[in-house]
Structure formats: structure tokens, C-alpha cells
Amino acid sequence: MTTGKMFTEKEAELLEEFILNRRDVRGNRFLDKAVEDEILERLIFVALNAPSVGFSQPWEFVIVKDPVIKEQIKQTFNEENNKASACFNDEKQQEYIRLKLEGIIEAPVNIAVFYKPSTGPVLGQTSMEEVGLYSVVCAIQNMWLMARALNIGMGWVSILDPEKVKKILHAPDSNKLVAYLCIGYVDKFSERPELEILHWEKRKEKEAVVFFDRYK
Amino acid sequence: MTTGKMFTEKEAELLEEFILNRRDVRGNRFLDKAVEDEILERLIFVALNAPSVGFSQPWEFVIVKDPVIKEQIKQTFNEENNKASACFNDEKQQEYIRLKLEGIIEAPVNIAVFYKPSTGPVLGQTSMEEVGLYSVVCAIQNMWLMARALNIGMGWVSILDPEKVKKILHAPDSNKLVAYLCIGYVDKFSERPELEILHWEKRKEKEAVVFFDRYK
Numbered sequence: 516m517t518t519g520k521m522f523t524e525k526e527a528e529l530l531e532e533f534i535l536n537r538r539d540v541r542g543n544r545f546l547d548k549a550v551e552d553e554i555l556e557r558l559i560f561v562a563l564n565a566p567s568v569g570f571s572q573p574w575e576f577v578i579v580k581d582p583v584i585k586e587q588i589k590q591t592f593n594e595e596n597n598k599a600s601a602c603f604n605d606e607k608q609q610e611y612i613r614l615k616l617e618g619i620i621e622a623p624v625n626i627a628v629f630y631k632p633s634t635g636p637v638l639g640q641t642s643m644e645e646v647g648l649y650s651v652v653c654a655i656q657n658m659w660l661m662a663r664a665l666n667i668g669m670g671w672v673s674i675l676d677p678e679k680v681k682k683i684l685h686a687p688d689s690n691k692l693v694a695y696l697c698i699g700y701v702d703k704f705s706e707r708p709e710l711e712i713l714h715w716e717k718r719k720e721k722e723a724v725v726f727f728d729r730y731k
Numbered sequence: 732m733t734t735g736k737m738f739t740e741k742e743a744e745l746l747e748e749f750i751l752n753r754r755d756v757r758g759n760r761f762l763d764k765a766v767e768d769e770i771l772e773r774l775i776f777v778a779l780n781a782p783s784v785g786f787s788q789p790w791e792f793v794i795v796k797d798p799v800i801k802e803q804i805k806q807t808f809n810e811e812n813n814k815a816s817a818c819f820n821d822e823k824q825q826e827y828i829r830l831k832l833e834g835i836i837e838a839p840v841n842i843a844v845f846y847k848p849s850t851g852p853v854l855g856q857t858s859m860e861e862v863g864l865y866s867v868v869c870a871i872q873n874m875w876l877m878a879r880a881l882n883i884g885m886g887w888v889s890i891l892d893p894e895k896v897k898k899i900l901h902a903p904d905s906n907k908l909v910a911y912l913c914i915g916y917v918d919k920f921s922e923r924p925e926l927e928i929l930h931w932e933k934r935k936e937k938e939a940v941v942f943f944d945r946y947k
Contacts, residue, residue, distance in 0.1 A: 516918075517882060517916070517917055517918060517919060517920065518918065518919040518920070519752070519919055519920030519921070519922070520748070520752050520920065521882050522748075522749070522879070522880050522881070522882060526745055526880060527773075527877070527880035527881050529742055529745055529746075530745075530746070530749055530777075530876060530877055530880040531773075531776075531777065531877070532736070532738075533738070533746055534777050534780050534781075534873055534877070535780055536735070536736050537782065539782055557743075557747075559937060559941055560747075560937075561746075561747065561750050563935070563937060563940070564750050564751055565750075565872070566753065566755055566872075566875065566887070568887075568889060569926065569931070569932065570924055570926035570927055570931060570932040570934075571932060572932075572934070572935045572940070574940060575940045575941075575942065576940060576941050576942065577942045577943070577944070577945060577946065578941065578942070578943050578944070579944055579945075580943075580944065581944045584944055584945065595857070595858040598857065598858070599854075599857040599858065602852040602857050603852060611854065614854075616854075616855070631940075636815075636818035636819060638815075638827065638830075638832075638926070638931065639832070639889045639890060640889065641811070641814065641815040641818050641890065642811040642814070642815065642889065642890050642891060642892060642893075643889045643891070643893060643908075645864070646889040648861070648864075648865075649864075649865075649868045649871075649909070649910070652865045652868035652869060652872070653868060653871075653872040653875075655865075655869075656781070656782075656868070656869040656872040656873065657750055657872065659782065659869075660746060660876070661743070661746055661747070661750070663738070664738050664742060664743035664746040665738070665743050666733060666737050666738060671782070673784060673855045673856065673858065673859045673862040674855060674857065674858050675858060675859070676858060677858075677859060683945070684945045684946060685945045685946040685947070686946055687946065692859075693865070694865070700733070701733055702732075702733060702734065703733060703734040703735055704733065704734070704735030704736065705735070706735070708786055710785065710786035710854070711786055715785070715786060715854065716785065716786040716787060716788075718786075718788070719779070719788045721775060721776075721779060724779070724788070724790060724791045724792060724847075725775060725791075725792050725794065726791065726792065726793045726794070727793070727794050727796075728793070728794070728795055728796065728797045728800055729793060729795075729800065729899070729900045729901045730793065730900060730901040730902055730903065731901070
């Protein structure tokens with residue numbers, strides 16, 4: 516017997532549905548339709564209820580709607596994306612250039628998510644400093660699933676100069692940018708990840724990534 | 732109109748329930764009861780369906796049940812935990828020492844989760860290298876929520892020397908340990924996070940961590 520709320524098999528299957536239907540959404544899918552503040556409140560609420568090392572809650576969120584700020588962020592995306600395309604060769608580069616990889620302008624709401632380091636020692640963070648960042652990522656994954664459950668699209672933009680983003684948003688020096696999210700209603704949730712459909716990368720087999728007791 | 736699966740408000744509320752009821756579980760809560768392989772399959776399944784930068788799926792999982800290996804991992808926990816207690820002063824140190832912070836031995840299953848860097852350039856990872864690690868964290872948060880939905884406890888142990896864990900598990904040099912998870916049935920899911928109940932840290936107010944358009 517377990518004390519505490521017990522979920523049913525049918526409920527657990529619904530969680531699988533949220534997880535399987537979550538997508539990274541870019542500018543070609545966002546609709547020109549405002550996102551209600553109540554939706555944003557619910558996304559922040561699940562973020563604030565994410566796990567965090569030593570209950571440190573080391574997250575900060577900047578909700579961006581100002582079109583001038585969005586244009587500035589888009590500028591650093593453009594610079595970094597031009598550099599990025601040079602990393603790929605020949606056909607892959609041509610394919611890369613054709614991809615729409617962000618929705619900064621098209622999404623009515625952007626949220627920059629920062630890690631704010633604690634000033635003192637944090638329980639659980641004394642041997643692996645980076646777990647503070649991981650708490651922030653857990654909060655983001657909660658937001659992503661909740662957005663999907665609310666039939667709202669979310670995309671994570673990582674092709675940015677984090678120092679430029681910090682400057683644009685007047686972020687404290689000690690904060691670290693973890694993610695820049697684009698949020699909005701969409702015309703479509705694709706059935707599978709776009710990069711899988713386009714054969715950019717193949718889906719890995721479970722047998723290739725699961726080991727028992729130790730690597731051989 | 733949106734194409735793709737649409738969820739109802741009632742379904743979205745269930746996701747909030749999973750998120751609010753998820754707990755970090757330690758050795759004082761795990762039951763001496765085997766976890767079925769089907770449960771582990773379902774945890775791995777949701778991990779493999781997490782978002783990953785450039786669809787790189789940069790994760791590897793080592794499912795540990797061998798008591799000898801668990802004892803070796805516990806040894807590095809003990810060493811790091813002794814060091815950690817010295818980081819806290821006076822009363823806080825006494826409180827720290829009394830806390831049970833892992834369930835390595837008590838949990839019937841441990842899962843070490845690694846980041847395996849790609850050999851070539853990864854779409855979306857060219858400006859912020861660390862987002863590869865964040866993909867692995869998204870997979871872990873999926874597992875944590877799924878474990879809770881299946882009424883299974885999970886605890887994340889970060890008070891470990893990651894290099895020692897890699898050596899014990901014969902992990903490739905280039906892999907990075909992201910998390911060491913303890914998984915099992917529990918006697919109780921606590922109503923609130925343990926560190927909140929014990930007043931180790933206070934819950935932050937939303938107003939303190941949410942900003943609009945930019946930091947002032």
C-alpha cells in the first residue's frame with residue numbers, strides 16, 4: 516500500500532500521449548493569434564513546480580512580447596545561423612539553409628529562461644555544479660508538455676549568442692541563458708519530429724542506447 | 732483550426748496533477764519490491780521520445796541492478812557527501828547530516844544516464860554546445876513524470892564523483908554522466924517536497940522570478 520495520490524493505467528497512458536505528441540514548433544506553423552495571459556500563467560506555474568536541486572528553484576523567466584526586442588533577438592539568430600550553415604557540407608548545407616529553425620517574430624510570445632546561481636552552497640550541487648542548470652531544463656520540459664496539453668506550440672531556439680541575448684534583455688552578468696522559447700497557437704502539430712520526417716537524422720534503436728549493469 | 736491531436740481542458744489538468752505530485756524519493760521511502768521490466772521499458776520509452784537538439788538523441792542509459800555495483804556507487808556517494816556536509820555551517824550542517832539524500836541500495840533499480848556527444852556537427856548545437864546535455868535532461872524529466880504516473884518513485888542522486896561513476900560502469904571516456912537515478916515502489920509520496928516541509932529552503936514567489944520584456 517502506498518500513501519499519496521494513485522494514478523490509474525488510463526491516466527498514465529494519457530501522459531504518454533502528451534509526450535508522444537509534443538513537437539518543436541517553428542515560425543512556419545505559428546498563427547497570428549494572441550496567447551491569453553491565463554495560458555502563460557499555467558506555463559509558468561508548471562515551471563515553478565519542477566524539481567530543483569536542493570529546492571533551490573534557480574530559474575528566472577523573461578516574457579517577451581515587445582516587437583523591437585524580438586527583432587534584436589532575431590538579429591543574433593541570423594548571425595549565428597549563418598555561421599552554423601558553414602558547419603555542414605554540400606547537400607547537407609543546402610538542406611540546412613532551407614530549414615525554418617525558429618519562430619521568434621511569428622510567435623506572439625517568447626520566453627527567455629535563465630539560470631540564476633545561488634549565493635551560498637546548495638544541497639546536492641556540491642559535487643556536480645551543473646545540476647543547477649539541469650533544474651532549469653526540467654522546468655522547461657514541464658512547460659513544453661503543458662503547452663502541448665493546452666494545444667499550444669512551443670519551439671526552443673538555441674542558435675543564438677547567449678551573451679548578446681543577455682545584453683538585449685539587461686540580464687544580470689551572473690545569470691546564464693538556458694533557453695529561448697517561442698510560444699503560440701499553431702496551424703498544425705506534425706505527426707513526427709520534422710527532422711525525422713526529412714531524414715535529417717535517423718531514429719536510434721533502443722538496443723543501441725540501453726545497457727545493463729555496465730558498458731561491456 | 733489546428734491539425735493534429737487536440738487535448739481537452741480536463742486532460743490538461745491531469746498533466747498538472749502529475750507535475751504537482753512528482754517527488755524526489757530517497758532510501759527511507761523505497762519498498763523492498765522488484766520493479767517489473769515492463770515498467771522500466773515504459774520509462775525508457777518516454778525518454779527516447781523526449782525532445783533532442785537536431786534530433787540527435789544524445790542519450791545512453793545503464794540499468795543497474797547488480798548489488799556489487801550499487802555498493803561501489805554508494806561508496807562514492809559517501810565520500811562526496813562527507814565533503815558536502817563541510818560546506819554547511821553549524822545548525823545547517825547538523826540538519827544536513829540527518830537528511831537521507833539517496834536510495835542507491837534501497838531502490839531495486841538504478842539508472843545511470845549519460846550524454847554521448849555526436850561525432851559531427853549537430854543542428855542547433857553550433858552556438859550553445861551545452862544544449863546536448865539539456866536534451867538528456869528533458870529525457871530524464873519525461874521519465875520522472877512517467878514514473879509518478881505509474882505510481883513509482885524516482886530519486887536523482889547528484890552527490891557523486893562523476894568520474895568514479897564512469898569508471899565503475901566502464902563508460903566511454905567521451906560520455907558525460909548527467910544523472911544517477913534510483914527507482915522503486917514507495918510506501919508514500921509526500922504531499923510537498925521534503926526540503927520545503929523541513930524549511931531547508933523557502934518556496935520562491937512567482938513575482939520574484941518572472942520579468943516582462945526585460946530585466947529592469
